[in-house]
Amino acid sequence: MMCPMPSRLSPFLLVLACCAAESDDEPRGGVATDRPNVLIVISDDLASIATGTWGPGGEGLVPTPGIDALARRGVVFERALCASPFCTPSRQSFLTGRWPHAIRVTQLKSTLPKDAPTLGTVFRDAGYRTAAIGKMHWMRTRVGEVEFGFDRIAGKIEWQDQLTPEERSVLDEYNRGWSRAERKGWSMSNPEGAPLPLEEKSHMAPFLLEETKAFMEEDGTRPFLAFLSLGEPHAPFHFPPRLLESVDPGTLPLPQVDEALQSREVLGLAAMLKSRRALKGPLTEDILRGALAAYLRSVLWMDEQLVALDRYLEASGRWENTIVIFWSDNGYLLGERGHLGKNYPYREVVQVPLSIASPGVAPARTGELAHAIDVFPTLCALCGIEPPAYLQGVSLEPLMRSGTPVRDQAYSEFVGQMATLETERWKLHLGAQASAGWDQLYDLQTDPGEIDNRIDEADLKPILVDLACRMRDLLAATPPDGVAGESWISSSPGGSADEDIRAIRRALSLVESSRPAVAPRPAKR
Template sequence: MNRLLLILLLLNASLHASQPNVLFIIVDDLTTTLSCYGNTHVHTPAMDALAARGVRFDHAYTQFALCNPSRCSFLTGCYPEKTGVMDLTTSLRKALPNVVTLPQHFKDHGYVTGRVGKVFHVADPKTKLDVELGPALHKDSEILVEAKAENDPDDKPRAKAKGEGYNRTFAASARPAADFTDYQIADDAIATLDAFKAKPFFLAVGFIRPHTPYVAPKAFFDSIDKTQLTLPQFYRADGEVLTHLPKSSLRPNNNVFRYVDPTQDEARDALQAYLAATSFVDSQIGRVLARLDELKLTDNTVVVLTGDHGYQLGEHGLWAKQTLFEGANHVPLLIAAPGVKPGSRAGLAEQVDIYPTLCDLAGLPKPKHLQGRSLKPMLDDPAAKSRQTAISTMVAPHTKLTGHSVRTDAFRYIVWEQNGGELLYDLRNDPDELHNLAAQPAQAERMNRMRERLAAHLKAVSAP
């Protein structure tokens, strides 16, 4: 081998060695009900450990609290107004036929790439990765039917028109962990890590729970004392007044209680089940992170973990996504990266920021189409300035009206089109969003400022 060729090979090896790997973990319907975010009832040791060695963003927000629009947004780095995706079936290619998605960008820059489990909601034909393994979504639904029959033999399917039957989309199962969808996803992720270990890689892993059905091995239910769970104000004796809320805000509950509103006991059972499903998926995330460690890849791997959006767990009587309230739009965001000191950040972040952040952490150029802003300055410096607003969009599933939310460090402003209503909450004094201040004269200046901010944002990000 001549000297020049040897130098080139060594230089190439050196460049590859300096490139960090990326493990991007997306958890379906995961809100901030984690121990590391202060929930004392749930057991999430794997995510807690990731938060302890990385940076926890305390105020990160989705751009659309529904799977397909949210994923299209953070996988392209564009707001929903640009992607044109605001439902579960539209392809991002309709509005953005040539956009380069996040995993494709890494492949185009020499990374070996893969996606395991649920990453895109609607498959993208132009993202061609080295490994593409989808989840067997039917498995947990079949386990739900079996578990409900075991737990309550008298609860058999009955006519939906009577408001009966499978109202409760949750149950503890006698099945072992290995029978569940997320166990298979973890297996596939581990196998992919083994295959990728010698090269710089980008691997996106999408876990399914705690998306409905909330099913998990019984031990995860038993670990949560449901008698200690506190229900939201809506379920308390003094209740919650909903008369001020626009119709578009109070979407029908079809995610958990499909046919009949829950009693207090059923609501507490559902909360226990959601936390149990969260604990179970944490155990599978732990298996993947443990394998990363066993392969001695942890120190040179950027790990990002987030939910695709948040979730309403009884707030305002809602058990669903697709709202503009804090619960459905607030998401966990954990980032552990080489050279980044552990800590937490109170500043606002958006999921649309993930793409440019990963570009910066990997030393890749940022595509011109990106609309988010890199979080690397905040990762490097806890005192770095964050964005002033986090903005989310929603199309109400029942009224079909479009609404927007503007979240600042202290307030949330919500507006629905066609004079569908405005809301303003002071989150410092009213974190449960119970008291609408929109009509108060003292808030007139703030309301105008919120309207102006939203208008400027929509003008800047909307597709031409």
């Protein structure tokens, strides 16, 4: 690596250091009944500002006692990033401990190879019972049955299968409005605030919670690893009719956006918003208020499940021997930058809620860099399991136990579109094509909102050189599966931002052009 030496240990060296520092008598591999259980709770498209734990000044847009109860028992990461501003790549990166480009899962309908090693395979091999309950983005309706190391899988398919014919009819009628054939304008964002008119016990969220609790109760002779992956608050923002009056659209604070300035600073964003509005129509204040109210009602509905989960963990005594993680696959733009949705790797989307509560680790808050890709090696460290050599994140255990920083940079990508890399102070956005107008450089110390694009300032050239070098080296060290080494980019020779940026664009374009075809959707079940 030819980049200037970072001020802290590189992620790779830190993994080696952590492994070497562990005691010889700590169990590695095999079965250990005294290992902690692991429960991973995932939200879908949860904006940090919606929550009490991550909202500004400790105030969320709505009360979130359930989320807050899970978080306050552990270490709250105030600056955790996800691997992609898009759900499928982000989730599969979390599950495998590898970057989206490396596993070639880069788009919404990308599919993880059925033989891919995951948290499930590693923990099952170590003697854990394993369950993936909820939304995992494995595209089972397209690729058929999968396993990925999980003894039990239950999600949308299983929920729908247990509904009565009458309930299924209600659900089908409700879903018709969100189908691609019926979808118009911003309707997928539910600006009318339509609730899902099923009895509350028949909604998917309570079903998933009960499935998770039932799994945890089985076979107390072995520890478990369980995912509880809720579908809220993803559009169209499910919530029951009871919560219609819980949020008043007219009183919601809306972000102030200077679109003229934004258009001058980032041509790519201006072009993308223009394209989306041509497709969907203008994002009017009424549409935004209605959609935001529906979104927050969905957050409240999800949070009610987490209140019930916290009570169960307390009553059952499982808080004493269970690592509980709360995470969102990505954030969400709630009108910021003139948009409602995700996709763009700005702070609102790639900086996500993450907390890890572990027996023996004191609750704390940290503003140090962390990453969702780090959760896999962290769990290995906390559970005494040898981390697989292929992992591309670092263990957060030193940060959790002693506040020792483990990262000096964090990366995120939307392959085919753009990639970002940030350090403690600076953040670089690069478009996959030079002509796309996505190149940006921000000083996060003075401009945490990423408004003032300084990519063309000559006196910041050394910063650009450093960040481009770091990004190229990261990509060079993590080639995609199935891409021959000679076809991939080399590490940076150092000193030339232009050369490194060309290599980065080549890598992002190569991944996108060579990714496996999406499996076709079969006939309706």
